[in-house]
Amino acid sequence: MKYLLAVSCAIICFSGYSQLIKPGQWQGEIHYSDASIPFTFEVGYPTDEVPEITLINGKERRVISNSTIEGDSISIPLDPFDVEIRAKFSAMDMRGNYLKHYRNASRSFSAAFGKPRMMKKSVRPSPVIEERWAITFSPSSSGMSRGVGLFKQKGNVVSGTIMTEVSDYRYFEGILDGDSIKLSCFDGAHAFGFYGKWSPDAGWAGMMIYDDGYAEPWTATYDKEAELKDPFEMVEVEPGKEKPYYDLLGAGEGKDAIDPLKYDGQVLIIQLFGTWCPNSHDQTTYLVNWYEKNKARDVAILASSFEANYSQEYGLERLDDYKEMNGIPYDMVLGGRLSKTGAAMPFPFMKRIEAFPTLVILDKQGYVRYVHSYFNGPATGEYYQAFDRRFNEIVDQLLAE
Template identity: 30%
Template sequence: MRKLLLIVSAFLLWQCESEEKPSIDGIWRAEVPTLIGPIPFNLEIETSGDLIKVFAINGEEKLELDNAFFKNDSLHITMEVFDAKIVAHVDDKKMTGIYTKKLDNNSNRSGVFSASLGDSYRFIPSSETAEYDVSGKWQVSFTEPEGKVYPAIGVFTQEGNKVNGTFLTSTGDYRFLNGNVVGDSLKLSCFDGTHIFLFKAKINKNRLEGGRFTSSLLYKETWEGVKDENAKLPDPDSLTYIKGGFDKFEFSFKNTKGETISLSDEKYKGKVVLVQILGSWCPNCMDESKFYVKWLKENPEKNVEIIGLAFEKSTDPAFAYPKINKMKKRFGMEYEVLLAGAINKEEANKSLPMLNHVMSYPTTIYLDQKHRVRKIHTGFSGPGTGEYYAQFVEGFERFMELLTVE
C-alpha cells in the first residue's frame, strides 16, 4: 500500500511539474519570414497569475494585443479585431510556431513564427556604430506590383544606429517604425497586430535606392527616396469632396443594436457632427479614434457629436457587429459606430454616393451646426509622424473652435 501511495504521489508531482507554465515575462525579439527577408519585431509579455498581457513594441508605442492564454503546451496570442493570431510552443526562452492572418476573401495566410526572450533589438544591437545618418525628411515614391506609383514622405530620427520614424502617404501613415542603419542599408519594421511592415533600402549619400517594402507575407513593393526637408504631399483637405448635383451629406445605417441612425435624429440637431469613415481592421483608424475619444473627454462643453461609419470585411451582422463592439470597447468609443458597408471601396462609394470617392480609411467629414459640409479630411497623420501629428492637432483644434462658436 505504501509503495502504491509513493507511485501515485510521484505521478501527481510529475503531472504538476509538467503542467507548470514556462516563464515568459519580458521582451521578446520575434521574426516572421517574407518575400524580402525576415521581419523582426518586439513583443513584451507581462503575467500575473493566469492573466497574460502581450504588447507590440514599436519605437515609442506599446500597443496591447487583444488576448493571450496557454492551451496545452502553446501560447496563443490573438488579435481578434484584426483576425490574426500567433500560436507558439514555449521552451527554454524560445518560442516557435505559426503566425496566421485571415484575408479579405476569408482565406488564411500563415508563416513561421519564432522568438527569443531577452533580445530587444530589431536588426542589430544598438551598441554598434553607424556609418550613415538618415535623420530628416525624404521625398519618397512607392511602386505597386502593377506599376502604380504613389508619393510619400519619410520622416526619421536616428541615434547611433537606431532609427525611428514613419512614411506618410495621402491615405495615412505607416505608424511607428523602428529599425537600424546596418552598414550602407536602412532597415525598418513594425508589427501592430495586423500589419507586418518591412522596409529596406541602400543609402547613397542623399538618396535611398533599391528600396523594397512588404506589408504581408507574400506581397512586396519597390521604393526610392531623396533627402528633401521641403518634401510635401497633396493637401488632405482637397482629395475628397461632395460631387456636383448633391447639396448635402446624409446617410441612414444601423448600429450594432439594430437601430437605424441618421443625422436627422434629435440627438444631432443643432450640433457640430464629425462623420468618421473607418473600419475595425484599420490601424490608422485606431490612432484617429484614440485622438477623437481623448478630445471629446477634454472638451465636453463643445457640444460636438461623432458618428463612425464602419466598412467591414463582411456586412453580415454576425461577423461585423462583434468586430465593431470590440473596437469600441478597446478604444473607449462611446459615440455611435454604424455598419455602413463592405471594405471594398467601390461598395463604399455606393453607400456614400455624394462623395467623389472613398479614397482612404480613415476619412472625416466635418459638418457644422446646420449639417453643412465644411471640410473633408482624407487620411490621418498619427502620433508616429511627429511634427505632422502636432500640426494636425493644432489645425483640428483651431477649426473645431471655429465651428462650435458660429
C-alpha cells in the same frame, strides 16, 4: 503508500500543468514566402502567472495582458484587431502562426529569446542619414505614389515613420548596416518591412514589404521641404449644398439604422473606418479622448465601419467588441463591406475615399463642410499636433456659426 504518492505527484505535476514563458526580450518574426519581418517584444509577469507581452516599435509600447497559456502553448490576442498569435514554446523559442481572422489569413510565426531585432553584418561604417526623405513608391509604374520619411538616428539604430496620402505607416524601428537600411514595424494588424541601399549617385532605393506576395519598390532622396497634400484640402466641398445619405451610412445594418434628426443643431463628425485598420484605431483613440472633453458642447460623432471579412453577423459582433475594447461613447454603425468606393456612396460629391480612416465634418444645418482624407497619427509628431489644432479650429468655427 509509495505507489499512491507517485500517482498523486503525477496528477499534480501533469494535470492542467502550464509552463511559463521565459521573461525578458524576444525577437519575433512573421514569415512571408519570400521575406521575414522581425520585431521585438518583451515578456514579463507583473502580477501573476499570466504573461504580459509588450510589443516594441520605436517609441511605441503596446501592452497585451490577456494572453492565455495551456501546457506549452500560448495564445496572444492582438486586440482590438481580430488577430492573434498561437504558438508552442520552449525555454528559448516559439513556433506557430500569426492569424488574421478578419481576412481568414495565416502566416508562420517564430520567436527566439534574447535575440536582437536586427543584427549588423557589415564591417563598413554606416552613413549619417538626414531626418526627412522624399520617397517615391513604384517609381516606374502608373501606380506611383509619394511618401515622406521622418527618421531619427542614434548610432546605427534608426526609428521613425513614413507618411503617405493613405495615412502613416506608424512606428518603424531598425538599423543602418553599412550602406543598407533595414526597418520593420509590427503593430498587431500589420507586419511591414522597409529595406534599401544607399548610392552616392542615385540616393536610396529598395523594397517596401506589406504582406505575403505584396511588396513594391521605392526610391528616396533627402529633402528638407518634402510634404504631402493637406488632408483637409484634398476634397473640395461647396458649403450649404451636400448632405449625406444616412441610409447608406448604416447600410450594413439595414434600413433606418440611423436617425438623422438626432443630430439636428449639432456639429457632426462622421468617421469612415475599419476595425481592421491601425490608422483607424489611432484616430478612434483621438476621437474618444476628444469627445470626452467636448461632449457638453453641441457636437456628435458617428462612426461607420467597413469590414474586410464581411457579413452582417460578423460586422455587428466586431463593432460590439471594438466599442467595448476602446471605451467608445459615441454612435457606431455598420456601413458594409471594405470598399473605398462603397464608403463614399453616402456622399454623392465623392466617387471614392482616399483612405481609411476618413472624416466628414457637418455643420449644424447638416451640410458637409470639410473632408479630412487621411490621418497623420501620433507617430508623425508635429503633423499629429497640427491635425489636432486644425480640427479644433474647424469645430470651433462651425459651432460659432
